[in-house]
Amino acid sequence: MNVKNNARLEFLGIAENVSFARSCIGAFTAQLDCTLEDIEEIKLVVSEAVSNSIIHGYGGSRDGRVVIEASLYDNRTIEITVLDYGCGIEDLEQAMKPSYSSDPARMGLGFTFMKSFMDEMEVISKPNEGTSVRLKRSFLLREQQAYA
Amino acid sequence: MGYELKQVRNTLVVKLTGELDMLIVDRLRKEIDKRLEEQTFKNLIFNLERVSFIDSSGLGLIIGRYKKMNANSGRMYIVGASNNVEKILLFSGINKLVPIYNQEQDIISI
Numbered sequence: 232m233n234v235k236n237n238a239r240l241e242f243l244g245i246a247e248n249v250s251f252a253r254s255c256i257g258a259f260t261a262q263l264d265c266t267l268e269d270i271e272e273i274k275l276v277v278s279e280a281v282s283n284s285i286i287h288g289y290g291g292s293r294d295g296r297v298v299i300e301a302s303l304y305d306n307r308t309i310e311i312t313v314l315d316y317g318c319g320i321e322d323l324e325q326a327m328k329p330s331y332s333s334d335p336a337r338m339g340l341g342f343t344f345m346k347s348f349m350d351e352m353e354v355i356s357k358p359n360e361g362t363s364v365r366l367k368r369s370f371l372l373r374e375q376q377a378y379a
Numbered sequence: 380m381g382y383e384l385k386q387v388r389n390t391l392v393v394k395l396t397g398e399l400d401m402l403i404v405d406r407l408r409k410e411i412d413k414r415l416e417e418q419t420f421k422n423l424i425f426n427l428e429r430v431s432f433i434d435s436s437g438l439g440l441i442i443g444r445y446k447k448m449n450a451n452s453g454r455m456y457i458v459g460a461s462n463n464v465e466k467i468l469l470f471s472g473i474n475k476l477v478p479i480y481n482q483e484q485d486i487i488s489i
Contacts, residue, residue, distance in 0.1 A: 246400075246401045246402040246405075247402060249400050249401055250398055250400060250402065253432075268463070271432075275434055275467065278432075278434040279434055279435060282401050282434065282435070282436055285401070339435075340435040340438060340471055341435050344434075344435065347470070
């Protein structure tokens with residue numbers, strides 16, 4: 232697939248930057264001729280992935296960095312990778328179960344939202360090295376499925 | 380993101396403005412819990428009329444307050460969610476525990 236556009240964003244992993252990150256990627260997604268509802272869903276999944284990095288990856292330490300790489304492809308496809316260099320996830324299988332959360336104040340819905348609103352999700356994590364979440368969605372395929 | 384806590388008789392109304400994510404959730408949780416500890420409220424209302432975005436941090440805040448209210452036999456309601464926000468509330472299943480109404484008036488009249 233041809234890359235039509237690409238962006239890389241790096242920022243401090245602090246709560247103030249969650250809104251910044253989702254707004255940037257939302258604006259980037261808008262180039263794909265999609266609906267406002269589509270953009271809201273992309274903003275939600277970015278919010279979840281970045282919040283995970285800050286809360287779980289860095290445990291609120293305020294000095295870790297989060298990197299987002301986003302690419303636009305043919306078929307109105309977006310691929311987003313959210314990466315941190317934090318503590319990693321010990322048990323990926325357990326972390327990805329719906330309503331699992333290591334923090335009782337959250338609902339454990341982060342990965343569920345990411346899986347539901349995207350076509351593909353791949354999580355790679357190494358303890359003490361970090362976590363990367365790759366998310367992909369084709370707006371063209373989703374439309375074709377909706378009208379099929 | 381802004382918020383306002385208002386007491387109407389034995390009801391605590393939390394009126395939120397802007398985007399409900401992890402940035403505001405910690406501060407808001409402490410503030411609401413302080414009020415709930417100071418006084419026993421019969422009802423807690425989250426007014427989301429002016430909320431444009433919610434993620435799982437915001438949902439966690441709501442469900443956590445629901446558990447507190449429920450433990451003290453209190454009731455909790457959500458009012459005024461926009462289409463966007465309501466979609467996420469329904470997706471999470473939170474509406475099975477916390478009823479969603481159009482406006483505060485609807486609750487006061489039941």
